[in-house]
Amino acid sequence: xxxxxxxxxxxxxxxxxxxxxITQAEELRILCWEGYAxxxxxxxxxxxxxxxxGMDLRVTVTGVSDPQEFFTLVRQRKTDxxxxxxxxxxxxxxxxxxxxxxxxxxxxxxxxxxxxxxxLQQADYITEQGQVYGVPxxxxxxxxxxxxxxxxxxxxxxxxxxxPQYAGQYAISKDYHEANIYFSGLxxxxxxxxxxxxxxxxxxxxFMPRLEQLAQNAKSFWVGVDSADTLQxxxxxxxxxxxxxxxxxxxxxxxxxxxxxxxxxxVDNWMIGxxxxxxxxxxxxxxxxxxxxxxxxxxxxxxxxxxxxxxxQSTKNLLTAKEIKxxxxxxxxxxxxxxxxxxxxxxxxxxxxxxxxxxARHGKQ
Numbered sequence: 001x002x003x004x005x006x007x008x009x010x011x012x013x014x015x016x017x018x019x020x021x022i023t024q025a026e027e028l029r030i031l032c033w034e035g036y037a038x039x040x041x042x043x044x045x046x047x048x049x050x051x052x053x054g055m056d057l058r059v060t061v062t063g064v065s066d067p068q069e070f071f072t073l074v075r076q077r078k079t080d081x082x083x084x085x086x087x088x089x090x091x092x093x094x095x096x097x098x099x100x101x102x103x104x105x106x107x108x109x110x111x112x113x114x115x116x117x118x119x120l121q122q123a124d125y126i127t128e129q130g131q132v133y134g135v136p137x138x139x140x141x142x143x144x145x146x147x148x149x150x151x152x153x154x155x156x157x158x159x160x161x162x163x164p165q166y167a168g169q170y171a172i173s174k175d176y177h178e179a180n181i182y183f184s185g186l187x188x189x190x191x192x193x194x195x196x197x198x199x200x201x202x203x204x205x206x207f208m209p210r211l212e213q214l215a216q217n218a219k220s221f222w223v224g225v226d227s228a229d230t231l232q233x234x235x236x237x238x239x240x241x242x243x244x245x246x247x248x249x250x251x252x253x254x255x256x257x258x259x260x261x262x263x264x265x266x267v268d269n270w271m272i273g274x275x276x277x278x279x280x281x282x283x284x285x286x287x288x289x290x291x292x293x294x295x296x297x298x299x300x301x302x303x304x305x306x307x308x309x310x311x312x313q314s315t316k317n318l319l320t321a322k323e324i325k326x327x328x329x330x331x332x333x334x335x336x337x338x339x340x341x342x343x344x345x346x347x348x349x350x351x352x353x354x355x356x357x358x359x360a361r362h363g364k365q
Contacts, residue, residue, distance in 0.1 A: 177357030
């Protein structure tokens with residue numbers, strides 16, 4: 001009797017273990033900016049993986065608010081996919097590529113890549129020795145956004161931030177201090193190359209007083225991405241444009257202006273962490289996600305839900321004429337001609353700019 005019980009127990013244990021093995025879902029961990037991996041996208045992707053690979057997949061998404069989080073969690077193998085801007089992968093501060101914390105991407109697994117803006121394919125900032133380590137998701141400006149109910153005519157210059165009548169009526173980024181420094185330099189009339197040079201700005205007698213005025217007269221600061229809660233009721237702000245759809249739902253129409261001095265910009269990219277180095281099957285799924293996210297369907301979602309510029313040029317086939325005009329998809333050279341991409345800064349410049357912003361904000365929360 002005991003022997004019969006033992007064999008039944010053993011068999012049940014084995015079958016239970018097999019059931020767990022069969023039904024346990026694989027997990028793909030994504031760390032990204034808000035909106036890039038919304039639940040409506042991850043649910044569709046899980047279904048796609050099930051249909052194409054017969055795999056039960058669970059996508060878990062963590063929001064990021066500081067670029068340092070990308071490096072910290074990748075290095076600790078706590079995330080599989082990240083979405084850093086173009087000036088981060090080769091930064092001396094983080095060394096994603098040089099330190100081999102990210103993996104080369106097999107472009108054969110990303111057929112939508114061929115539809116990406118030509119200047120972004122195999123760009124220097126994301127390639128090393130012929131290997132590609134990142135794929136663009138969206139791009140955009142660190143722009144001048146304005147409330148059309150309070151500012152009737154699109155602002156023509158960044159100098160609106162220093163107009164005394166608007167003191168206390170705008171918001172700017174708290175953590176993207178370099179971007180605040182860049183547009184402050186443009187407002188002073190500096191050349192595009194000069195705004196990235198710490199010595200040039202430090203030795204300009206007008207610069208620090210202007211930067212301090214910018215910080216001190218701000219009504220509020222947003223962290224990570226611009227939000228409707230931070231911008232609602234204000235006259236204008238700096239931002240990526242993420243808040244524009246939500247502000248519209250709240251009854252405020254905001255638009256992006258294009259100051260005559262020029263606008264700095266960024267490109268966010270998917271990169272695969274070395275947590276998947278010995279997991280070829282899951283790395284293939286990560287590449288499938290990248291291809292999925294740059295498909296016209298999902299790129300259209302990025303346009304309509306978070307107001308970001310699509311990198312897949314064929315997305316225009318799914319957009320309205322108004323949307324095509326708003327995101328300049330009928331201008332093939334728009335990206336190349338209109339954005340001043342942030343540069344990869346040496347440590348000295350990074351530290352110097354950080355001190356400048358800290359001094360400018362003194363006491364402002």
